Amino acid sequence: MAAGDSAGARGRRAREQALELARRSREAWELAGRWEAAAEAERQVAATLLTLTGTGWRLLVDRRWPGTRTANVDMILVGPGGVFVIDVKRWRDRPGVENGHLVAGGERRDAEVARVLAMARTADEKVAEFGMSPVAVRPVIVFAGHRLDERIGRVRLVGHPDVVHALVAEPRRLTARMVKVVSEYLEEAFPAYEVTVLKGGSVDERPEATALFDVAEVEKAALDSVLHAPIERWMTFLHPDQVAVVRRDWGGPARISGPAGTGKTVVALHRAAHLAARGSGRVLYVTFANNLPRVQGQLFRRLAGHFADRVEFRSLHGWAQAFLTERGVPVNLNSRRAKDAFSHAWMRVGRDSVLVDVEPTPGYWQEEIDYVIKGRGITSLEEYREVARHGRRTALQTAHREAAWLLYEEYELLRKQRGVADFNDVLLAALDELRERPADPPYAAVIVDEVQDLTLVGVRLLHALAGDGPNGLLLIGDGQQAVYPGGFRLADAGIALKGRGTVLRTNYRNAAAILDEAMEVVSEDPFDDLEGPSPNGRRTVDTAYDGGQVIRAVAADAAEHDRILVAALRQLREDGDGGDGEGGALAGAAVLCRSIREIEHYHRVLTRAGLPVLRLENYDGRPVEAIKIGTYHRAKGLEFKHVYLPRHDAEIRPSADGDPARERAELARRQLFVAMTRARDLLWLGSVRR
Numbered sequence: 001m002a003a004g005d006s007a008g009a010r011g012r013r014a015r016e017q018a019l020e021l022a023r024r025s026r027e028a029w030e031l032a033g034r035w036e037a038a039a040e041a042e043r044q045v046a047a048t049l050l051t052l053t054g055t056g057w058r059l060l061v062d063r064r065w066p067g068t069r070t071a072n073v074d075m076i077l078v079g080p081g082g083v084f085v086i087d088v089k090r091w092r093d094r095p096g097v098e099n100g101h102l103v104a105g106g107e108r109r110d111a112e113v114a115r116v117l118a119m120a121r122t123a124d125e126k127v128a129e130f131g132m133s134p135v136a137v138r139p140v141i142v143f144a145g146h147r148l149d150e151r152i153g154r155v156r157l158v159g160h161p162d163v164v165h166a167l168v169a170e171p172r173r174l175t176a177r178m179v180k181v182v183s184e185y186l187e188e189a190f191p192a193y194e195v196t197v198l199k200g201g202s203v204d205e206r207p208e209a210t211a212l213f214d215v216a217e218v219e220k221a222a223l224d225s226v227l228h229a230p231i232e233r234w235m236t237f238l239h240p241d242q243v244a245v246v247r248r249d250w251g252g253p254a255r256i257s258g259p260a261g262t263g264k265t266v267v268a269l270h271r272a273a274h275l276a277a278r279g280s281g282r283v284l285y286v287t288f289a290n291n292l293p294r295v296q297g298q299l300f301r302r303l304a305g306h307f308a309d310r311v312e313f314r315s316l317h318g319w320a321q322a323f324l325t326e327r328g329v330p331v332n333l334n335s336r337r338a339k340d341a342f343s344h345a346w347m348r349v350g351r352d353s354v355l356v357d358v359e360p361t362p363g364y365w366q367e368e369i370d371y372v373i374k375g376r377g378i379t380s381l382e383e384y385r386e387v388a389r390h391g392r393r394t395a396l397q398t399a400h401r402e403a404a405w406l407l408y409e410e411y412e413l414l415r416k417q418r419g420v421a422d423f424n425d426v427l428l429a430a431l432d433e434l435r436e437r438p439a440d441p442p443y444a445a446v447i448v449d450e451v452q453d454l455t456l457v458g459v460r461l462l463h464a465l466a467g468d469g470p471n472g473l474l475l476i477g478d479g480q481q482a483v484y485p486g487g488f489r490l491a492d493a494g495i496a497l498k499g500r501g502t503v504l505r506t507n508y509r510n511a512a513a514i515l516d517e518a519m520e521v522v523s524e525d526p527f528d529d530l531e532g533p534s535p536n537g538r539r540t541v542d543t544a545y546d547g548g549q550v551i552r553a554v555a556a557d558a559a560e561h562d563r564i565l566v567a568a569l570r571q572l573r574e575d576g577d578g579g580d581g582e583g584g585a586l587a588g589a590a591v592l593c594r595s596i597r598e599i600e601h602y603h604r605v606l607t608r609a610g611l612p613v614l615r616l617e618n619y620d621g622r623p624v625e626a627i628k629i630g631t632y633h634r635a636k637g638l639e640f641k642h643v644y645l646p647r648h649d650a651e652i653r654p655s656a657d658g659d660p661a662r663e664r665a666e667l668a669r670r671q672l673f674v675a676m677t678r679a680r681d682l683l684w685l686g687s688v689r690r
């Protein structure tokens, strides 16, 4: 269908919906008139909302507020847009919002906001019992006789004439069946306050009774709601245990861990919305990878668009650089020239030293500087001599440590001579600056996703930013998915979790066959998990999805391998099943590679074969009819229906050799594991016979 046609069809549907509501106005008005228990203003608002019940919404009027002795909830409306807990006000003075406060007649009326928020929290609790996230519950105050459409945190403030189109425009979250189930559940949870009597009379006959809202406005709102992308399965409903984590109160820094695909990011996104809803402060959501914030920000806008301006999605280095710029601290980041400084340092003091007896590749020693020495903020040889090198399997004698330290000093000298900074310098400078002058205004909460990929200095920086206050710092990650060498313990960063943590155990992403295959790769490998070593790579995980397909393609040579890959992708395009209803066949496909060189190679191969390609660095999570292509590192935190791993085993070796080889082999297996666990339904593993 052409784009113009579908827009036209959407417009027609929106108009029909608006007209249908208008047709029901008089009927609703009469019905509300028979609501004896309700006050006049409530009856009028109820009449307006009753029009919605003809198009799949359900309205509960005058309900008991559980947990209170006598208080009532004016209305609860359940519809495609979620659950709305409604309080009706008839004020003579015009309500408005000033500096985040509800005001009327020159006075603050914060108590009214607090009251409807408290009602919504009760509803949150009730719906959490069956796994509904608080993002789908919205407290609303409807003002009779006024026009406005404002927001204070989570609370929506709307005038009576604005209420229908405000609610109709909400993104669709619930199917008709779910609306029924949820409203029946709430009917029991919030019992009728008084028996609502329908009597013969009706409310005053008023001329406006037939025009409870502006049809044109509703039509536009209905169109907006369809323009929202379809809501993913986890946008509204989670497992009740996940919802409990989203809503939990933690007295200080906390951690969510769990194997790949267990919903850690999903829970973190819902929690970001929950924290944004609770207070007025900003929430910072950080990851190490710089393409993830775009994808996560995009998901968050779909999940809780009304809080999009309160939650900042940033990469750690992106945030640190912006922070330093804001503070006027110059840092000349130039990783290419910094690398060049290292190469010279290696030639001068590395390649003829004892270091080559342990490991001749200079890259290993650059990592030692990046992840152990600078990454942990070590400033003296004494400190380096003593440090436990978590995550590095290669034991170093004192002589090796001294030689590595010399290499580090030479590198620093040459780097400074060139007047350039590396990525660690950016974080170190930001940490110094933050310690000198704390952030203002500070963030109410900092959520760190994929924390295992950070260095110790990175974690210290975020800890300094968030502090130790309640619900301030949340660390999410899984040591088994660490794709960088080196590691740290949270205790080294001065973070005491004191039992504040939770482990998620159900994998909702990978079909069982895929997860089994991936687990096999790392099952023999111990790993470091931030709070201590984990001796066993085989972990207990429940799978939510059976089935799945793992295809192994073994070719005689590289050219044949690439031909098989292209044929598989063409087949996928023909089969037309790739994108979860969001885009065509290729929208859900990704080709993941170990290195940038391989990416370039496969980009050429696919383009020549006439297959559309999108590099992961340009992907923001929105469905695009193109094969995503990127490195294992860039694929972190993402997922695709079909994942293709060309020459997946080229770097995979048994790990019985010496220590450095073992360390490299384990890291390569963890990276492969991460790539494999990006696949939901199909995993294609290509190899060339050795």
Ligand SMILES: Nc1ncnc2c1ncn2[C@@H]1O[C@H](COP(=O)(O)OP(=O)(O)OP(=O)(O)O)[C@@H](O)[C@H]1O
Binding pocket: 232, 233, 234, 237, 238, 239, 242, 258, 259, 260, 261, 262, 263, 264, 265, 266, 267, 478, 481, 507, 508, 509, 636, 637, 638, 639, 677
């Ligand atoms: N309660 C749930 N119901 C259905 N699907 C869910 C639920 N929770 C999570 N998911 C799905 O599981 C998938 C994996 O979730 P998520 O990306 O949050 O996992 P993760 O633990 O962060 O993974 P990884 O560590 O591998 O990056 C998501 O696509 C989401 O659709």
